[in-house]
Amino acid sequence: MSINQKRYILLNNTIMMQKFFNIKTLVSTSIFAVITAAMVSCGGGGGSTSGADSTASGSSDDNTLIGAGSSFDNPLFSKQFSEYNKANGLKVNYQSVGSGAGISQLTAKTVDFGASDAPMNGKQDSAISAPAIHIPITAGAVVLSYNLPEVKDTLKLTPEVLADIFLGKITKWNDAKIAAENKGVMLPATSIVIAHRSDGSGTSNIFTTYLSKVSEEWSTKVGKGSSVNWPAGLGGKGNEGVAGLIKNTPGTIGYIELAYAVQNQMPYAKLKNKAGNFITPSIASVTAAANIQIPADSKVSLTNTDAADGYPISGFSWVIIYKEQKYNSRSAERATKLLKLISWMIHDGQQFSSALTYAPLSPAAVSAGDAILKSATYDGKPILQ
Amino acid sequence: MVTRSDLPLRVINSTPEAILKAKKRARRSFRQIRTENVFKRTLSIMGLVIVILVLGILLTLVVQSLPSIKALGFKYLWSKVWDPVQDIYGAWPFLLGTLLSSFLALIISIPFSVAVAIFLGEYHPKGWLPNFLKNTVELIAAVPSVIYGFWGLAVLVPIVRSFESSIGVEPVGVGIFSSSLILAVMIIPYAASLGRSMINLVPSHLKEAAYGLGATRWEVIRSVVLPYTKSGLFAGILLSLGRALGETMAVTMVIGNTSLIPKSIFAPGNTMASVIANEFTEADKPVYLSALIELGLVLFLVTVVINLIGKKIIDRFTNE
Numbered sequence: 001m002s003i004n005q006k007r008y009i010l011l012n013n014t015i016m017m018q019k020f021f022n023i024k025t026l027v028s029t030s031i032f033a034v035i036t037a038a039m040v041s042c043g044g045g046g047g048s049t050s051g052a053d054s055t056a057s058g059s060s061d062d063n064t065l066i067g068a069g070s071s072f073d074n075p076l077f078s079k080q081f082s083e084y085n086k087a088n089g090l091k092v093n094y095q096s097v098g099s100g101a102g103i104s105q106l107t108a109k110t111v112d113f114g115a116s117d118a119p120m121n122g123k124q125d126s127a128i129s130a131p132a133i134h135i136p137i138t139a140g141a142v143v144l145s146y147n148l149p150e151v152k153d154t155l156k157l158t159p160e161v162l163a164d165i166f167l168g169k170i171t172k173w174n175d176a177k178i179a180a181e182n183k184g185v186m187l188p189a190t191s192i193v194i195a196h197r198s199d200g201s202g203t204s205n206i207f208t209t210y211l212s213k214v215s216e217e218w219s220t221k222v223g224k225g226s227s228v229n230w231p232a233g234l235g236g237k238g239n240e241g242v243a244g245l246i247k248n249t250p251g252t253i254g255y256i257e258l259a260y261a262v263q264n265q266m267p268y269a270k271l272k273n274k275a276g277n278f279i280t281p282s283i284a285s286v287t288a289a290a291n292i293q294i295p296a297d298s299k300v301s302l303t304n305t306d307a308a309d310g311y312p313i314s315g316f317s318w319v320i321i322y323k324e325q326k327y328n329s330r331s332a333e334r335a336t337k338l339l340k341l342i343s344w345m346i347h348d349g350q351q352f353s354s355a356l357t358y359a360p361l362s363p364a365a366v367s368a369g370d371a372i373l374k375s376a377t378y379d380g381k382p383i384l385q
Numbered sequence: 386m387v388t389r390s391d392l393p394l395r396v397i398n399s400t401p402e403a404i405l406k407a408k409k410r411a412r413r414s415f416r417q418i419r420t421e422n423v424f425k426r427t428l429s430i431m432g433l434v435i436v437i438l439v440l441g442i443l444l445t446l447v448v449q450s451l452p453s454i455k456a457l458g459f460k461y462l463w464s465k466v467w468d469p470v471q472d473i474y475g476a477w478p479f480l481l482g483t484l485l486s487s488f489l490a491l492i493i494s495i496p497f498s499v500a501v502a503i504f505l506g507e508y509h510p511k512g513w514l515p516n517f518l519k520n521t522v523e524l525i526a527a528v529p530s531v532i533y534g535f536w537g538l539a540v541l542v543p544i545v546r547s548f549e550s551s552i553g554v555e556p557v558g559v560g561i562f563s564s565s566l567i568l569a570v571m572i573i574p575y576a577a578s579l580g581r582s583m584i585n586l587v588p589s590h591l592k593e594a595a596y597g598l599g600a601t602r603w604e605v606i607r608s609v610v611l612p613y614t615k616s617g618l619f620a621g622i623l624l625s626l627g628r629a630l631g632e633t634m635a636v637t638m639v640i641g642n643t644s645l646i647p648k649s650i651f652a653p654g655n656t657m658a659s660v661i662a663n664e665f666t667e668a669d670k671p672v673y674l675s676a677l678i679e680l681g682l683v684l685f686l687v688t689v690v691i692n693l694i695g696k697k698i699i700d701r702f703t704n705e
Contacts, residue, residue, distance in 0.1 A: 098666040198642030200667025223470035235642025
C-alpha cells in the first residue's frame, strides 16, 4: 500500500519539481547572463564611465582625501601625510600605482589628486574633461650606476658618450671615448652590459627625455617615453630590478633613482652638464638644477638644465588637480582641505625631503607652485587667498 | 499503474497513526528529492558560471583589443618592432620568447618528471622515503613564483653566467636559457603527480602476466606500464606546458626583458605575460593599452590552440 503511495508521491513530486526547477534554472541562467554582460560592457567602456565616479567626491567622509600616482613620490608622501595627519587630523589615502595610472584615475574622477613624474601629454590632456593644473611637489634625479670592480675613482661621463653607450655604439669599457674623459683610470677591456627599466616608469621618462635632448640620433631612433624600444641591453623590473642586474653582472651600467642609489650605497657616475661642469648627483645639485626660470604652468623638464651647478638628469614630480574644484557634488570644505594640504606640502612639508634623499623644491619652484595653487577655484571663486 | 483516484482505496490501514506515518514518510521523501535536486542544480550552475566566466574573459579581451586590431591589423602577430614611442606594436618577439622558453623548459623537465613518476608509481609506491619525495615534489608546486625568481637571480643566473663564459657566448646570465631552467623546475610536479597516479592505475594482472612471461622490470615498464599510461603522462606534460606559457613573475626576473628578437637560447628575450605585467600600469596611450590587451588575447589563444592539439594527440593515443 504505502509503497504505491510513495511511488505516486515520488512521481508527482518529481514532475512538479522538475517543472519548478526548470523555470528557476532559466531565471538564474538569465540573471548570470545579464551580470556577465554588464561586467563585459563595463570593462569595454575603458573605465571612464560615470559609474565609478562616486569614490572620491561622493564619499561622505570629507576628512579623508584620496590620491593616486607616482611610486617615486610614495616614501615622501607617506612621511608628509602622516605628519600632516598628526598636526591637522586630515587623512590622506595615497595609492602608489604609477604616474600613468594616477593620471587616468584623476581623469576618471575617482581621486582628489593625481601625482606624476611627467606632465600630462597631449593625449592625456584631450582625454580629461576639465582643465587640470600641475603643482611641482618635489624633485628627483636619475643616476648612472655601474659595476666595475677594478675602477676605484668615480667614473666621468659626457652626454655624447652616454648616448652612444645606450645606443649600443660603444661596446667596450676601454673605448677611447670613455678613456678620454677618465684620464688615469684603468678601464677594463670587458664588454659593456646595459641595464634599463623593463616596466613603464617616470624614471625611464626622465632619462630618455634627457638623452633625446643631448643626442639627435637618440631622439630620432628611440625617442622619449615611460617605455621605449631600447636598442640594446637588459631590462629589470623596478629600481631594485635594475640595481640587481648592476650588482650581479660585472661590466654593467644602468640608470636608477638617486634616492635608491644612495640608500643602497651603489657607485654612480659624474655627468657633464650643459655648462660643461662634471656634476656629482646629490640633493644640492638637483635643487640647483631646479633653480631656473619656471614657466607659469610649471610643466618644465629640468633635464639638461641651464644651471651651472645643476645635475642634468633631474626632474620635477607634480601633484595634479582639477582647476575647477566643484565637480561631482564635491563640497567646498573638501576642496579647501585639498588645497591647504598641497600648499603645506610645498612649504612646511619640504623639511622631510632631505632625510629621504629627495631634493627640496627650489625657491623658484615654490613661488611658481604658490601662484598655480591660487588659480584653483571653487564654483568660479578662488579657494586660497 | 497508479492513478490519483486509486490511492485512497489502497490505504487499507486508515487509523490516524498510520495516516500520520504515511504523511511523515511523504514529507521525508519530498525533502530527499528536494535535496537531490538542489544539489544537482548547484552543480549545473557552478559549471555554467565557469563557462560564462571563460567566455566573458574572452569577450572582454576581444572588445578591449579592438582599437589595436583596427589600428595594426593582423601584421601585429608577425611584425618585429615594439615601440611605444612611435605607437608601433608587433608581438612576434614576445610570441617567440614565450614559445621558446616554454618548450625548452618542457624538454628539460620531461626526463625528471617521468623519472619521478616511474620511481614513485612503480618502484617504491609505499614507504617513508617515497612519501617524503612525493611531498617534496608537490611542495615545488606550492612555492610562490616570486621566490623562484629570487632564487634564479641570486643562484642560478651566476651559475649560468659562468657556464656561458666557459662555452664562449656573451656572459650575461639572464636570458631565455635561465628562464627555461627556472620554468623547468616549476613545472615538474604537474607531470610527475599525474604520471604517478596513472602508473598506480595500471592493472596488476597485466604486469603479473608480463613478469610471468619472464620480462624484467625494465621490460615491464617499457612494454606494459608506459604504453598503458602514455595518454595520462602526455596530459600531465600538457598541463605543465600550460603553466609554463602563463608564468609571469619568475620569468620576468630572469629573462632580461628586451624587445629584441633573441638570437640564441642564451640571449635575453621577453615573454607575452611578462610584457603585460611590466608595461600595463604605465601604458598611457589608448592603442598602447589595447595592444597590451591584445597580447593577452594572443596568449589566451595560444594556450587554447596548444590544448586542442594536445587533446587530439591524447585521443589518438587512447583510440589505438
